[in-house]
Amino acid sequence: MRAGIRTVTVNIVGLAVAASVAIAAGLHFQHAENAVPPPQFGGKQQPLLGYLGLYEPTSPSSYSGIAQFSRLIGHNPNIVVYYSSWWEPFQLNFAEASHAHHAIPMVQIEPRGVSLSAIAAGQYDSYLRAYARAVRSFGHPVILSFGHEMNADWYGWGYGHTRPSIFVAAWQHIHELFAAQGARSVIWLWAVNVVGGRHTTAIKEWWPGAAYVTWLGIDGHYFQPNLRFAGLFGATLDQVHRLSKDPVLIAEAGIAPSVGTAKIGDLFSGAQAHGLLGVVWFDVQGHNLRVVDNPPAIAAFRLVAAKYLRQTGTALARSR
Numbered sequence: 001m002r003a004g005i006r007t008v009t010v011n012i013v014g015l016a017v018a019a020s021v022a023i024a025a026g027l028h029f030q031h032a033e034n035a036v037p038p039p040q041f042g043g044k045q046q047p048l049l050g051y052l053g054l055y056e057p058t059s060p061s062s063y064s065g066i067a068q069f070s071r072l073i074g075h076n077p078n079i080v081v082y083y084s085s086w087w088e089p090f091q092l093n094f095a096e097a098s099h100a101h102h103a104i105p106m107v108q109i110e111p112r113g114v115s116l117s118a119i120a121a122g123q124y125d126s127y128l129r130a131y132a133r134a135v136r137s138f139g140h141p142v143i144l145s146f147g148h149e150m151n152a153d154w155y156g157w158g159y160g161h162t163r164p165s166i167f168v169a170a171w172q173h174i175h176e177l178f179a180a181q182g183a184r185s186v187i188w189l190w191a192v193n194v195v196g197g198r199h200t201t202a203i204k205e206w207w208p209g210a211a212y213v214t215w216l217g218i219d220g221h222y223f224q225p226n227l228r229f230a231g232l233f234g235a236t237l238d239q240v241h242r243l244s245k246d247p248v249l250i251a252e253a254g255i256a257p258s259v260g261t262a263k264i265g266d267l268f269s270g271a272q273a274h275g276l277l278g279v280v281w282f283d284v285q286g287h288n289l290r291v292v293d294n295p296p297a298i299a300a301f302r303l304v305a306a307k308y309l310r311q312t313g314t315a316l317a318r319s320r
Contacts, residue, residue: 190215257289
C-alpha cells in the first residue's frame, strides 16, 4: 500500500486441544487456550494455519486499539503489527503487551531516509545490534520484516529507487547480524505487494534466498468491487510459490469503503482455500474500511472470523 499510515499488531494462537502441537516457521509452538507457547527450534515445517492478525493506528504506543477491536469481534488476534521507522528501538512494552494477550508482535521495519548500501556495508550495525539484543531479551517469537512492498515504486527502498541487488544485500546483512547476536526467536517475513500495473514489478530479483526467509508475505487491498481473492492475490501467489515452498501470510489487507463488507468473507475464505497462514487486517480509515467505526463491518467481521477460526481448527482466546 502507498506510503502513509502504518502500524500492526498480532496475537498468538491457542489450540483448544491441549495436547496438539503446531509448528510455526521452524518454531515449535504448543498451543493452549490461554498460554503463549515458548519458542523451540527445528527445521522448517508446515505451521499452524488460522492466524488472525491486526494493525491498529494506536500501535505501538498503546494496545487500546487492538483491545477495542478484539472486544467488538469477540476474539483476540494472534498477530499484532506495528510499523517502525529507522533508528526506532524495539518496542519492548508493546511486545510484552502482545505476549500477555497471547499474540506474536510483528514489526515492519521501514528504512526511510537511509541508504540501503550503507546498511549492507555495516554502517548502521550499532543500531541493529542493539535492536537484535532487545529482541533476544524479549525471549518470545517476534515476526520481523524489513522494507516491505519493495517490488512497488512508492517507497525509497523499492522498485525504481533502489536496485534489487542492494536490497537483497541489506536484508542478508541484517539477518546475519541478528543471528550473530543470538536473536534466534525471529520469524523473518519477506513481504511483497501484489503484482500488476505500472507501479509494481516481478518479485524474483528482490528475493534474498530461502536461508534468509522464514515466511513470505503478500500485501493487497480490495480497491475495486469486482475483485475476488484469486484476482487480487493469484498472480503474486504464483510467483511466490515458484520462489519458495515456505508458508505464506497475507501480511496486510484491507477493503475500500466503497467496496463493502462482503469482501471480508472473500478475503478469509480465499486465504483458507489457498492454504495460507492467515490474514493481517489493516484497520485504518481512508483507503480502507475501518471496522471499529462501522457497525455493519463489525457484524460481518465477527461472523467471518468465527467461521474462519472454526474451519481452520483455531481456538483463539476470547476477548473479555
